[in-house]
Amino acid sequence: xxKIISIVNQKGGVGKTTTAVNLGSYLAHFGKQVLLVDVDPxxxxxxxxxxxxNSLEEGIYEAIVGSKKIFNIIKKTKQKNYELAPANxxxxxxxxxxxxxxxxxxRLLNILKExxxxxDYIIIDGPPSLGLLTVNNLVAADEIxxxxxxxxxxxxxxxxxxxxxxxxxxxxxxxxxxxxAIVTMYDKRNRLSGLVMKELENHFPHYIFxxxxxxxxxxxxSPSFGKSILNYDKRSKGAQAYYDLAKExxxxxx
Numbered sequence: 016x017x018k019i020i021s022i023v024n025q026k027g028g029v030g031k032t033t034t035a036v037n038l039g040s041y042l043a044h045f046g047k048q049v050l051l052v053d054v055d056p057x058x059x060x061x062x063x064x065x066x067x068x069n070s071l072e073e074g075i076y077e078a079i080v081g082s083k084k085i086f087n088i089i090k091k092t093k094q095k096n097y098e099l100a101p102a103n104x105x106x107x108x109x110x111x112x113x114x115x116x117x118x119x120x121x122r123l124l125n126i127l128k129e130x131x132x133x134x135d136y137i138i139i140d141g142p143p144s145l146g147l148l149t150v151n152n153l154v155a156a157d158e159i160x161x162x163x164x165x166x167x168x169x170x171x172x173x174x175x176x177x178x179x180x181x182x183x184x185x186x187x188x189x190x191x192x193x194x195x196a197i198v199t200m201y202d203k204r205n206r207l208s209g210l211v212m213k214e215l216e217n218h219f220p221h222y223i224f225x226x227x228x229x230x231x232x233x234x235x236x237s238p239s240f241g242k243s244i245l246n247y248d249k250r251s252k253g254a255q256a257y258y259d260l261a262k263e264x265x266x267x268x269x
Contacts, residue, residue, distance in 0.1 A: 039136070050130065050138070160197055163197070
């Protein structure tokens with residue numbers, strides 16, 4: 016049965032989608048069967064893997080509201096072992112529509128249960144907000160990875176996110192675990208990045224991944240070519256960092 020990992024942070028621009036896409040890519044590279052589920056209305060993970068969002072007739076939204084089976088919306092990517100449940104523009108209205116549906120917090124979990132035996136890992140990329148879609152992402156997950164940008168303000172929203180996770184644990188998903196935090200956009204020339212790392216170690220009682228994702232031009236460029244960093248420039252520093260992260264994730268699960 017596949018492990019479901021949700022990449023969560025309600026703050027935008029912290030490398031959440033970059034982490035979801037590239038962690039999934041390297042897990043697949045190491046021979047794991049991987050499904051990436053794009054539950055962000057911006058659909059950046061979908062376009063970042065080379066799929067034209069505007070030409071998609073159906074995606075994860077249709078599966079969540081029940082008008083399509085999840086088997087019917089999953090797409091192959093250009094990489095072996097790596098599949099995608101894409102987002103399309105309809106997802107923007109899902110937060111409102113979910114409110115009136117039965118079992119609204121469990122919709123995503125219920126559809127992922129239908130396919131989880133086909134994968135070693137299901138990675139969820141969710142929206143940068145704390146609405147009903149994010150609650151679905153948390154309830155569906157076995158574990159959470161929190162990407163945290165190495166700048167001072169990134170720590171401010173962390174308390175709010177941890178409170179939301181605790182609420183979900185108390186009321187909906189008691190066995191939800193935080194797998195750890197991953198530091199993103201790290202610049203070793205910037206003294207502040209080092210201070211943020213120290214603060215994280217002080218304030219974050221959970222695991223902090225040893226892999227650190229650097230600020231890297233090649234990493235920033237790769238989505239515009241519809242490729243993960245592995246398939247765009249596997250010799251770049253960004254590629255090495257996600258290689259290390261995937262190795263670490265696999266080792267933690269052994």
